[in-house]
Amino acid sequence: NAGVTQTPKFQVLKTGQSMTLQCAQDMNHEYMSWYRQDPGMGLRLIHYSVGAGITDQGEVPNGYNVSRSTTEDFPLRLLSAAPSQTSVYFCASSQTGQGTEKLFFGSGTQLSVL
Amino acid sequence: DAKTTQPTSMDCAEGRAANLPCNHSTISGNEYVYWYRQIHSQGPQYIIHGLKNNETNEMASLIITEDRKSSTLILPHATLRDTAVYYCIVRGSGNTPLVFGKGTRLSVIA
Numbered sequence: 001n002a003g004v005t006q007t008p009k010f011q012v013l014k015t016g017q018s019m020t021l022q023c024a025q026d027m028n029h030e031y032m033s034w035y036r037q038d039p040g041m042g043l044r045l046i047h048y049s050v051g052a053g054i055t056d057q058g059e060v061p062n063g064y065n066v067s068r069s070t071t072e073d074f075p076l077r078l079l080s081a082a083p084s085q086t087s088v089y090f091c092a093s094s095q096t097g098q099g100t101e102k103l104f105f106g107s108g109t110q111l112s113v114l
Numbered sequence: 115d116a117k118t119t120q121p122t123s124m125d126c127a128e129g130r131a132a133n134l135p136c137n138h139s140t141i142s143g144n145e146y147v148y149w150y151r152q153i154h155s156q157g158p159q160y161i162i163h164g165l166k167n168n169e170t171n172e173m174a175s176l177i178i179t180e181d182r183k184s185s186t187l188i189l190p191h192a193t194l195r196d197t198a199v200y201y202c203i204v205r206g207s208g209n210t211p212l213v214f215g216k217g218t219r220l221s222v223i224a
Contacts, residue, residue: 043214
């Protein structure tokens with residue numbers, strides 16, 4: 001049971017480049033989410049999804065797109081990377097997103113935008 | 115969701131109990147208290163949660179005051195591997211995202 005898998009672990013981009021951060025879970029969880037963590041800061045929610053075909057914005061959605069075509073996958077797209085998006089990105093999932101559930105996190109993707 | 119206040123950092127001697135406080139004076143009746151921790155740069159890990167009663171699991175104990183305005187996470191016998199940032203989060207039972215603050219950086223010292 002792999003849990004929540006994020007790829008790549010590290011990525012360096014130039015300003016203006018686009019890329020997709022991958023997130024997959026094998027626990028049949030309906031709820032998935034993306035957070036970013038800047039140095040010395042807590043995690044901030046970017047986007048989340050309560051099921052296939054349903055997504056919503058979190059606290060800091062600007063500059064990021066998401067889609068949820070399957071239960072297992074929740075990719076995060078950066079259409080035109082900016083230095084302000086340099087951060088560590090975490091994907092997380094839980095059964096339904098209801099408040100009493102545990103949230104399972106991936107190991108993160110460290111992104112640097114030059 | 116109610117906000118929480120935690121100390122920025124704490125130290126604890128290895129083998130001793132680590133008591134991490136959290137204030138959540140604006141908590142409402144249907145909001146739970148959650149604790150997660152983040153070791154180095156890994157993804158956060160769930161520890162425990164509770165509503166009113168004290169809770170214990172294999173990782174820790176959670177003590178919630180009777181008025182629910184504060185709580186304490188207790189690691190009974192801290193080890194070096196417990197060095198991490200600990201997040202106290204208050205969240206309702208509905209479908210609301212988990213909001214992380216800056217947490218408490220616990221350093222366990224040999």
